[in-house]
Structures are given as structure tokens and as C-alpha cells.
Amino acid sequence: MSESRIAGQVRVVGTGLLGASIAHALVARGVDVILHDSSRANLTLALDYGAGRRATHEDAPVLVVVAVPPDVTADVVAAELAAWPNAIVTDVASVKRGILDELMAAHADLTRYVGGHPLAGRERGGAISARADLFIGRPWVIAASTSTATAAARLVEDLVIDLGAVPVRMSAAQHDDSVALVSHVPQVVATLLARRLAGAPEPAVALAGQGLRDTTRIAASDPELWVQILGANAIPVVEILRAYRDDLDALLAALQEPDAPGARRAIAETLAGGNAGVSRIPGKHGQSSHFSQLVIVVDDTPGQLARLLSEIGEAGINMEDLSLEHSPGAQFGLVEISVLPEVEQQLMAELESRGWKIAGAFA
Amino acid sequence: MSESRIAGQVRVVGTGLLGASIAHALVARGVDVILHDSSRANLTLALDYGAGRRATHEDAPVLVVVAVPPDVTADVVAAELAAWPNAIVTDVASVKRGILDELMAAHADLTRYVGGHPLAGRERGGAISARADLFIGRPWVIAASTSTATAAARLVEDLVIDLGAVPVRMSAAQHDDSVALVSHVPQVVATLLARRLAGAPEPAVALAGQGLRDTTRIAASDPELWVQILGANAIPVVEILRAYRDDLDALLAALQEPDAPGARRAIAETLAGGNAGVSRIPGKHGQSSHFSQLVIVVDDTPGQLARLLSEIGEAGINMEDLSLEHSPGAQFGLVEISVLPEVEQQLMAELESRGWKIAGAFA
Numbered sequence: 001m002s003e004s005r006i007a008g009q010v011r012v013v014g015t016g017l018l019g020a021s022i023a024h025a026l027v028a029r030g031v032d033v034i035l036h037d038s039s040r041a042n043l044t045l046a047l048d049y050g051a052g053r054r055a056t057h058e059d060a061p062v063l064v065v066v067a068v069p070p071d072v073t074a075d076v077v078a079a080e081l082a083a084w085p086n087a088i089v090t091d092v093a094s095v096k097r098g099i100l101d102e103l104m105a106a107h108a109d110l111t112r113y114v115g116g117h118p119l120a121g122r123e124r125g126g127a128i129s130a131r132a133d134l135f136i137g138r139p140w141v142i143a144a145s146t147s148t149a150t151a152a153a154r155l156v157e158d159l160v161i162d163l164g165a166v167p168v169r170m171s172a173a174q175h176d177d178s179v180a181l182v183s184h185v186p187q188v189v190a191t192l193l194a195r196r197l198a199g200a201p202e203p204a205v206a207l208a209g210q211g212l213r214d215t216t217r218i219a220a221s222d223p224e225l226w227v228q229i230l231g232a233n234a235i236p237v238v239e240i241l242r243a244y245r246d247d248l249d250a251l252l253a254a255l256q257e258p259d260a261p262g263a264r265r266a267i268a269e270t271l272a273g274g275n276a277g278v279s280r281i282p283g284k285h286g287q288s289s290h291f292s293q294l295v296i297v298v299d300d301t302p303g304q305l306a307r308l309l310s311e312i313g314e315a316g317i318n319m320e321d322l323s324l325e326h327s328p329g330a331q332f333g334l335v336e337i338s339v340l341p342e343v344e345q346q347l348m349a350e351l352e353s354r355g356w357k358i359a360g361a362f363a
Numbered sequence: 364m365s366e367s368r369i370a371g372q373v374r375v376v377g378t379g380l381l382g383a384s385i386a387h388a389l390v391a392r393g394v395d396v397i398l399h400d401s402s403r404a405n406l407t408l409a410l411d412y413g414a415g416r417r418a419t420h421e422d423a424p425v426l427v428v429v430a431v432p433p434d435v436t437a438d439v440v441a442a443e444l445a446a447w448p449n450a451i452v453t454d455v456a457s458v459k460r461g462i463l464d465e466l467m468a469a470h471a472d473l474t475r476y477v478g479g480h481p482l483a484g485r486e487r488g489g490a491i492s493a494r495a496d497l498f499i500g501r502p503w504v505i506a507a508s509t510s511t512a513t514a515a516a517r518l519v520e521d522l523v524i525d526l527g528a529v530p531v532r533m534s535a536a537q538h539d540d541s542v543a544l545v546s547h548v549p550q551v552v553a554t555l556l557a558r559r560l561a562g563a564p565e566p567a568v569a570l571a572g573q574g575l576r577d578t579t580r581i582a583a584s585d586p587e588l589w590v591q592i593l594g595a596n597a598i599p600v601v602e603i604l605r606a607y608r609d610d611l612d613a614l615l616a617a618l619q620e621p622d623a624p625g626a627r628r629a630i631a632e633t634l635a636g637g638n639a640g641v642s643r644i645p646g647k648h649g650q651s652s653h654f655s656q657l658v659i660v661v662d663d664t665p666g667q668l669a670r671l672l673s674e675i676g677e678a679g680i681n682m683e684d685l686s687l688e689h690s691p692g693a694q695f696g697l698v699e700i701s702v703l704p705e706v707e708q709q710l711m712a713e714l715e716s717r718g719w720k721i722a723g724a725f726a
Binding site for chain 2: 119120131132133136138139141168170174177178179181182183185186187188189190191192193194195196197198200201203204205206207208209211212213214215216217218219220221223224226227230231234237238240241242243244245247248249251252255256258259263264267268270271272273274275276277278279280281282295297303304305306307308309310311312313314319322323334359
């Protein structure tokens with residue numbers, strides 16, 4: 001790995017998933033990382049994993065990264081600003097407005113505070129799940145306030161670039177409104193849907209397919225963390241959920257009398273609105289362009305998929321995406337490979353000539 | 364492919380995704396498949412793709428599969444029952460109760476009718492997307508009525524087994540209640556969420572991650588088909604959506620005053636209920652057992668992933684699942700490989716000894 005853009009010590013407060021991942025990435029770049037956690041057990045675990053070193057009396061960090069739960073972030077940031085009068089302090093909490101308000105109320109030195117939020121994470125938490133590459137290619141919001149010094153924001157931008165993330169500048173308010181839409185409301189919607197399964201009969205749940213799996217996956221997230229996030233960002237979340245509920249009520253009205261005049265049209269327009277909305281989400285490469293897909297049948301035995309991909313590699317074709325789907329109980333799986341449309345025919349010919357069974361091709 | 368369990372001609376009415384896929388699978392098993400579609404263009408397309416042959420005056424099907432849109436299914440089933448007095452007739456519509464009611468009202472010969480519903484499909488439709496393996500390993504509900512002859516239900520079971528699907532016997536009512544929960548309500552929930560994105564500011568949408576992608580994926584489905592499905596299964600869908608809305612209202616009340624006594628607890632219990640619900644969904648292999656995951660960094664160049672998988676194959680290790688994740692703009696991707704927990708350490712050692720960069724390992 002190349003060298004860090006940050007010259008000096010970095011203190012990481014909080015060694016959960018995000019803190020430990022940041023620490024690992026900085027250590028890998030040769031940075032002197034000081035770890036602190038209010039839980040001795042968590043700290044020891046992170047030290048054991050090599051995420052940095054213990055604090056000493058000689059520490060002089062240039063940057064403090066506060067990676068603690070949202071509801072204590074403002075207090076910890078204020079304490080770190082006071083403890084290290086020469087350091088820039090940033091945080092990684094997934095809400096930004098409330099923290100800024102609290103710091104202003106506490107008369108903290110806002111010139112040295114830069115709010116931050118990496119859009120990265122997993123359902124699993126803790127130092128044990130930490131990964132140095134957690135942030136690579138992810139957006140990382142830098143929410144500098146009007147009081148933030150230019151040099152302070154630039155140092156946090158250096159951190160973000162060091163970790164391989166993509167810096168996105170936004171105000172705290174713009175950030176909170178944005179994540180309410182793309183993260184917090186989806187969490188609520190998935191949770192409420194998953195709740196319907198709790199008392200469902202077993203034969204019904206046994207019919208579950210990929211659609212239900214995808215729509216409920218994030219409902220497995222940590223309630224303790226999410227109660228803080230939703231509480232801290234309640235205003236924009238409530239606003240979006242109210243609009244959502246208005247749509248739901250309108251759909252319910254139409255479904256209660258599906259043969260009444262206008263009801264089918266109302267349902268169809270709701271569904272079409274969903275089509276339009278989903279088309280706005282950028283693709284995996286940050287572009288909305290579409291790839292061609294080939295679906296190939298492979299045996300569920302070691303080496304089969306490798307042989308397939310090796311032959312695709314030999315053909316000089318780059319896959320844009322790949323997804324593997326096992327059929328429950330079946331002795332083989334389906335592999336869906338996405339390629340640029342212009343190489344689809346070539347790939348199909350190559351694979352067929354090598355005896356692969358192509359189950360489908362889609363533009 | 365082995366021989367068909369069905370002796371005799373099979374007539375497939377409707378050559379969209381499901382009809383054409385059934386036809387392809389039967390042709391592959393050597394069955395004489397007769398195709399019919401009210402649209403000459405669709406029929407010609409399916410014939411061109413080799414899904415079967417045109418109808419003749421000498422036809423004598425033993426089985427008729429009606430694969431037309433839900434709102435015309437009952438009419439077409441009744442017509443086919445009348446046209447072929449010696450044939451068993453089944454359908455593939457995703458709602459079953461209404462069709463049975465209509466057939467009873469029309470005094471159709473219910474001894475020869477067997478309702479069916481394969482839990483399979485794609486966002487894409489049409490004969491052009493058809494695949495012979497569409498049903499492999501999928502549940503296929505067989506909803507025989509109390510009037511259905513035993514031999515009729517058995518013939519449809521033979522069809523289901525021929526196509527590689529898993530027959531699941533249910534009443535029409537039980538089926539409709541089940542799919543309302545695992546398919547129709549998730550469709551509504553995803554659609555309503557995706558609608559919120561329609562007018563959203565571009566910088567907000569640019570922060571979208573995998574969570575939003577997953578929760579809204581099925582919102583891309585065909586409105587024309589779904590307006591029929593939701594209309595035909597409105598009663599159980601409305602019932603579940605009402606319970607969903609009650610939960611939403613309770614959560615909204617808590618979020619409007621997140622610091623009121625009891626509000627945090629209400630939010631936390633809602634989230635925990637989501638955890639409990641999602642844990643009921645069976646895993647990819649139909650089991651809920653967990654695999655270990657390794658995350659490996661690969662260059663975004665042809666052949667890299669193939670080399671990785673080839674080396675996993677050489678190590679004699681079978682992957683249970685694989686997912687590939689490109690980072691937007693980055694020149695490499697992350698591969699998450701799921702394996703049985705007992706081989707995780709071995710795989711990690713094998714890969715590290717071959718120079719692969721392991722970004723993380725999770726139980």
C-alpha cells in the first residue's frame with residue numbers, strides 16, 4: 001500500500017466495526033494509530049487484532065476519529081476537542097445535524113470539528129468484523145460547518161482518500177435528509193415487512209423467494225444502533241414515512257374495492273411510480289447503463305465455477321458482475337454473468353463451443 | 364435429460380415467460396408440445412425459439428397448461444376444459460381462489476382442473492426470456508380442489524417433477540394467503556419505497572447503497588401484471604397491509620416524539636420484531652444454517668476471479684455461495700465467498716499461501 005497523506009498520529013476513539021476498520025487501514029499505510037475505547041474488553045480485542053497501539057502520556061495526535069454510538073458522539077467529540085487543542089476532530093456517526101447542534105450548545109471549538117459519515121457497514125458489527133477495505137469506493141460524506149477551518153476539512157478529506165473512499169461534501173442538514181431517504185426509511189420499511197413474518201404459518205414462509213429475501217435483508221440489523229439512528233434523525237424520517245403512508249393509504253383504498261371505477265388505474269400508477277423510482281438508483285459502477293446477462297448452469301461441485309470463469313478469462317472478456325444462485329436441494333446452481341452488451345454474442349459463442357449450458361440471455 | 368413422466372401431448376396456451384419456459388423444458392424431455400397464443404406474434408416468436416409446434420386438427424393433448432395473464436385465466440381454462448373433454452387442465456396464475464370461484468360459477472368440469480402456481484419468475488418477461496430451467500428447485504403449488512380427481516392432480520405433479528420443481532400441495536385459499544405474505548405485500552412495500560426516490564435530489568440518490576438496492580429491486584416489476592395480481596388477491600393483501608400500517612402508525616407516533624417515555628422502547632421492539640421475522644426465511648439451500656464468509660480482493664481484470672476460483676477448486680473446497688461487489692470507480696472488486704465453517708481456516712491458509720489478499724473473515 002502507498003503511504004498515508006496524513007503526517008502525524010491518529011487517535012481512534014471507539015473500536016467497533018467502523019473505528020477498528022479505519023484503524024486497520026491506517027496501520028496498513030504506516031500511520032501511528034492510538035486506540036481508545038471506554039470498554040477495556042473491546043480495546044483489548046482491537047489491540048489483539050493489530051488495529052493500533054495503546055494511548056500513552058506522550059501522545060500528540062493531529063487527528064482524532066470518534067467512532068462511538070450516535071447518542072454519545074457529541075459528548076465524546078467535545079471531550080476530545082478539549083483534550084487535544086491542536087488536533088482536528090471528526091466522527092463517523094450516521095446522523096450529523098443533532099451532533100453539530102449539541103456541540104454549538106456546548107461552545108465547542110467548531111473550527112477544528114469536521115462531521116463525517118462513511119456510507120459503509122455490514123449487518124455484523126464489532127472489531128471482529130473490521131476490515132481495512134471496508135470503505136473502498138464508498139461515498140464518505142464530509143459535513144463541514146460554516147465554522148470549520150479549511151485546513152481541518154482538508155485533513156479529513158485526506159483521511160477519506162487514504163481509506164479509499166470517495167469524499168462527498170454536504171451540509172449536515174443535507175446529509176441527514178439524504179440518508180433518511182436512502183438508508184433510514186428503507187430500514188424501517190424492511191423491518192415492518194419482516195415483522196409480518198413473525199407469526200406466519202410455516203408453509204407460507206417456505207414459499208419465500210429471492211424477492212422477499214432481498215426486501216427484508218436489512219431487517220436483520222442491530223436494533224440498539226438503529227433506535228439511536230432513527231431517534232436522532234426522526235424529523236426527515238417522519239416526513240418521508242408520512243408521504244409513504246399516504247401512498248399506502250391510497251393503495252389500500254383502491255385494493256379495498258379493486259373493481260370500482262379508477263381503482264385499477266390508481267394501482268397501476270402506483271406500480272409505475274415504483275418503476276420510475278427504482279430506475280434512479282445508480283448501478284454498481286455508479287452508472288445507470290445496463291449490461292447484458294448470460295445465465296449458465298454449473299454443477300454444484302468444486303472447480304466447476306472456476307473452470308467457467310477461467311474460460312471466460314481466456315476469451316478475454318471482463319465480467320461486470322456475477323451472481324450465483326443455488327436451487328434449494330438441487331445439485332447444481334445457476335450463474336448469472338453480466339457483461340458489456342457488445343461482447344455478449346462473443347461470450348455466448350465461446351461458452352457454447354466449450355460445452356456450457358446457457359439457460360438464458362438477457363439484454 | 365431423462366425422459367418425461369408424461370405420456371402424450373401437452374398443449375401450452377400462452378407463450379410468455381412461464382408458458383414458453385414450460386414448453387422448452389418439456390421439448391427437452393422429448394414431449395410433443397403444442398403451442399397456442401392469442402397473439403400471432405408471440406406464438407411465432409416461441410415457435411422460432413423451438414418451444415414446440417403449431418396446433419393441428421389431429422391434436423389430442425392429455426394435459427393443457429394455461430399460462431395466460433391472471434385476469435383471463437378462468438375463461439381460458441373453461442374453454443380448454445370444454446374443447447378437450449379427455450384432457451387435464453392446469454394453470455400457472457399467481458392467484459388461485461378467484462379462478463376456482465369463476466370456474467365453479469361457470470359449471471366447468473372441476474374434476475379435470477388442477478390449479479397450479481410455480482414460484483418462479485424474473486423481472487423480465489416474454490418468450491425471449493424463457494428458460495427451460497426456470498423452475499428447477501422452486502416450489503410449485505398444486506392447489507387441487509375438493510372436486511379434483513386424484514389422477515388429475517397426480518398428472519400435474521408429474522409435470523412439476525418433470526420440470527425439476529418441488530410440488531407443494533395447498534388449498535387455493537391457503538395458497539393465496541401465503542403468496543399475499545411472501546410475494547404480493549413485499550411487492551407493494553418495495554414499490555411504495557421506490558416511489559419516494561422519484562423526486563429525490565440527485566446527491567441523495569448518489570449515496571444509495573446495497574440496502575436500498577435490495578429493498579427496491581422488485582419495484583422494477585411489470586405494472587400491468589401486478590395490477591392484476593394485486594386486484595385478484597386484494598382481500599389477504601389488504602389484511603396484511605393493514606397490520607403493516609398499524610405498525611407503521613405506531614412507529615410514526617414514537618418517532619414524532621422520540622424522547623417521550625416509552626418511545627425508544629417502542630422503536631427498539633419494532634426493530635427487534637424485524638430481526639425475529641427475517642430469521643424465519645429459509646436459507647438458499649432451504650436450511651437456515653449459517654456459513655462462514657471470506658472476503659477477498661481481486662483486480663478488475665479478466666481472469667483474476669477465475670484464477671481465484673480455480674485455486675479454491677484445486678484446494679477441493681466447495682463454495683456455498685459467492686457474491687461479487689465492484690466498488691464504484693475502483694479498479695478492483697471484493698469477492699465474498701461462503702463456505703462451510705469447518706473448511707474456513709483451511710481455505711484461508713490456502714489462499715494466503717497463494718498470495719491472495721483476504722480483506723475479512725466472518726462466522
